[in-house]
Amino acid sequence: LEAAYAKEGVPFPSLDAPNAASPLAIDPEASHLARVAVAAAYQVIATVRDPIETVQHTAASYYASAALGVSVDLHVANILKEGGDEGVHIDEIAAQAGVPGDGLARVLRYLATRHIFREVKPDTFANNRISSTLIKKHLLAEIKADPEVEYEGSPAAATVGHHADEGMKGATALSSWIRTGHTTWPAPFNQGNGTDLDLFKWFEVEPYRGRRFHVAMTGSMGRYPDEIFTNAFDWAALPHGAQVVDVGASVGTVTHTLLRTFPNLRGVVQDLEKCIAQDAPKYWDENMPDALQDGRPVQGAAVYFLRNVLHDWPDAAAARILSILRGASAPESKLVIFDAIMPYACAYDGPFADAVAPVKAPWPLLANMGMALGGFVTWVDLHMLNAFNGKERTVGEFIELGRKSGWKLESLRPGMMAALVFSAA
Ligand SMILES: C[S@@+](CC[C@H](N)C(=O)[O-])C[C@H]1O[C@@H](n2cnc3c(N)ncnc32)[C@H](O)[C@@H]1O
Numbered sequence: 001l002e003a004a005y006a007k008e009g010v011p012f013p014s015l016d017a018p019n020a021a022s023p024l025a026i027d028p029e030a031s032h033l034a035r036v037a038v039a040a041a042y043q044v045i046a047t048v049r050d051p052i053e054t055v056q057h058t059a060a061s062y063y064a065s066a067a068l069g070v071s072v073d074l075h076v077a078n079i080l081k082e083g084g085d086e087g088v089h090i091d092e093i094a095a096q097a098g099v100p101g102d103g104l105a106r107v108l109r110y111l112a113t114r115h116i117f118r119e120v121k122p123d124t125f126a127n128n129r130i131s132s133t134l135i136k137k138h139l140l141a142e143i144k145a146d147p148e149v150e151y152e153g154s155p156a157a158a159t160v161g162h163h164a165d166e167g168m169k170g171a172t173a174l175s176s177w178i179r180t181g182h183t184t185w186p187a188p189f190n191q192g193n194g195t196d197l198d199l200f201k202w203f204e205v206e207p208y209r210g211r212r213f214h215v216a217m218t219g220s221m222g223r224y225p226d227e228i229f230t231n232a233f234d235w236a237a238l239p240h241g242a243q244v245v246d247v248g249a250s251v252g253t254v255t256h257t258l259l260r261t262f263p264n265l266r267g268v269v270q271d272l273e274k275c276i277a278q279d280a281p282k283y284w285d286e287n288m289p290d291a292l293q294d295g296r297p298v299q300g301a302a303v304y305f306l307r308n309v310l311h312d313w314p315d316a317a318a319a320r321i322l323s324i325l326r327g328a329s330a331p332e333s334k335l336v337i338f339d340a341i342m343p344y345a346c347a348y349d350g351p352f353a354d355a356v357a358p359v360k361a362p363w364p365l366l367a368n369m370g371m372a373l374g375g376f377v378t379w380v381d382l383h384m385l386n387a388f389n390g391k392e393r394t395v396g397e398f399i400e401l402g403r404k405s406g407w408k409l410e411s412l413r414p415g416m417m418a419a420l421v422f423s424a425a
Pocket residue numbers: 200221247248249250251253270271272275306307308309312
């Protein structure tokens with residue numbers, strides 16, 4: 001890994017310095033080497049640590065969410081930014097945060113022990129590479145003057161806020177919700193937060209949390225390279241003016257990516273009324289004013305695509321969404337699904353095996369690269385279960401979903417987000 005950085009003449013980033021953009025962050029070779037190191041490090045810990053200790057740490061790992069949540073709620077990374085390498089004494093941090101210092105010092109020491117923040121002298125803390133990602137774009141004074149801007153432009157902090165708040169409350173209900181056969185509430189989120197509303201509707205009555213979630217989403221979506229979408233399918237082969245429908249599009253960032261590369265396509269952005277009436281026109285006005293048109297539900301489009309939509313829904317609802325699209329489609333229409341593929345933690349030799357495990361994990365690592373790849377999909381999967389009774393699906397589950405709704409899986413392009421292309425069955 002050091003050699004990969006040396007080849008580019010870029011120093012390996014120090015954990016003690018603030019995070020900075022690096023050309024190697026998206027370099028495939030360096031990313032792979034980093035993943036092998038991560039998967040191996042977790043496996044080494046699992047192998048050499050007293051198993052009871054591993055159980056204790058894992059059982060109490062909710063403190064990681066809670067502690068991160070405290071640091072974000074109290075803007076600690078912003079406060080520490082001013083202190084630089086010297087750090088800021090807990091009395092000063094607490095004074096700026098307007099809370100007693102004792103609890104906060106212990107929260108920060110918990111995090112520093114896990115390499116998030118640094119304790120540079122007793123009771124004096126500084127940012128490091130990880131905690132610096134939590135700095136909110138707006139200054140503390142601006143946030144105090146107008147709390148609505150708190151998370152604007154700050155996706156990492158927004159992600160922490162979402163998980164440590166409504167996410168963790170939902171997670172407390174996971175066991176009870178599963179034990180009662182998934183029947184008591186629509187999803188653990190509802191039980192834990194005491195609401196019947198689905199998450200998106202709930203955000204409409206919880207605007208602070210809704211704004212925060214929206215920022216968290218834009219941040220995680222921004223990490224996907226355009227090629228995932230532009231290479232998913234032979235868009236260039238579609239006739240001039242072919243309609244591609246972005247179903248559950250939010251404001252339609254994927255459509256925007258496609259139209260920039262394939263201006264001959266006609267994009268249609270579909271979502272709930274509020275999004276289409278308020279948020280989407282603003283986005284398109286700013287980014288591609290010519291493309292904004294009135295769109296009615298589309299019959300016989302060339303392509304219908306959904307990104308990060310099906311994982312929000314349980315199987316029956318997901319099959320219904322796809323059946324409705326099949327009903328609107330023409331015989332030659334394609335369906336493209338952009339979603340993660342759930343990789344098994346063991347070897348898999350079923351359909352599309354090469355695409356399911358495109359990275360050959362070196363022995364003795366887990367087939368899904370353990371915490372380096374499978375770790376991500378499996379937590380997102382539990383979060384979908386928590387939030388919506390949704391799921392990340394294995395390739396077999398996608399094939400089955402297509403079979404139930406009149407679509408046949410034709411090709412599968414692997415990646416951090418897979419592209420599955422279906423034709424009418
Ligand atoms: C996780 S977001 C994905 C957004 C977008 N596809 C993306 O990848 O950025 C799910 C979207 O589905 C939309 N949605 C939820 N229920 C819907 C419905 N009944 N009809 C249309 N869109 C819906 C939500 O408003 C939200 O924008």
